[in-house]
Amino acid sequence: MKKAPPRRRTPLFEVRHSPVHGYGVFAARRIRKGTTIIEYLGERVSHKKADARYEDKDPHDNHTFLFTVDAKTVIDAGVNGNEARYINHGCDPNCESTTMDRRIFIEAIRTIRPGEELSYDYQIQRDSDDPPNVDDVYACRCGARSCRGSMLEAAKKPPKTARRAPRKSSARNSAARKNAVPRTHAGNRTSRRGD
Ligand SMILES: C[S@@+](CC[C@H](N)C(=O)[O-])C[C@H]1O[C@@H](n2cnc3c(N)ncnc32)[C@H](O)[C@@H]1O
Ligand SMILES: [Zn+2]
DSSP states (O other), rough: OOOOOOOOOOSSEEEOOOSSSSSEEEESSSSSSSSSEEEESEEEEEEEHHHHHHHOOTTTOOOOOEESSSSSSEEEEETTTTTGGGGGESOOEEEEEEEEETTEEEEEESSSSOOOBBBOOOOOOOOOOOOOOHHHHHHHOOOTTTOOSBBBBOOOOOOTTTTOOOSSHHHHHHHHHTTTTTOEEEEOOOOOOTT
């Protein structure tokens, strides 16, 4: 008797246009909390090399496929990347990025319904010399009620007694200089093997 062909499960997700930005990744079926959905793949390069690749970009274009692994390594999903590069940022995300053995994985932090867009918090780092308009350049369009309006990590409140130092350069020049160094997504949890 002939064996029945193995049952193929619907893929976990699909890539399509997103109301948030460009392409996004959407659950194709229910994804349980704790599921490792996909590894963030791409070429592993030094920070120096990643910076060089994006140095000619328009200063108001925040788009990159870079993900910081650690002080040494950045993953550039623009080269040999997979669908993980299309996951948009969300301020009230249903996923998070985890680091295991210097590899980045995207994991569901709650049960996700079919059709829901996947997102994780990019937590893009702020710098002390950020121009005043940095939150406009990195404006978030996730649509969450709790949207903080920016893909950058939440701003730290200055101590009550501190005064703001005057800025030396104009916003425009400063923005251009900042963007010579591309911003990368930051990992938000480090797991040990077996976590
Ligand atoms: C890794 S890509 C995500 C995929 C992207 N939508 C695309 O089609 O290439 C990251 C870029 O998408 C855009 N993006 C992601 N989430 C966003 C959000 N919540 N609001 C505005 N832009 C977002 C930003 O330009 C960001 O640098
Ligand atoms: Zn948001």
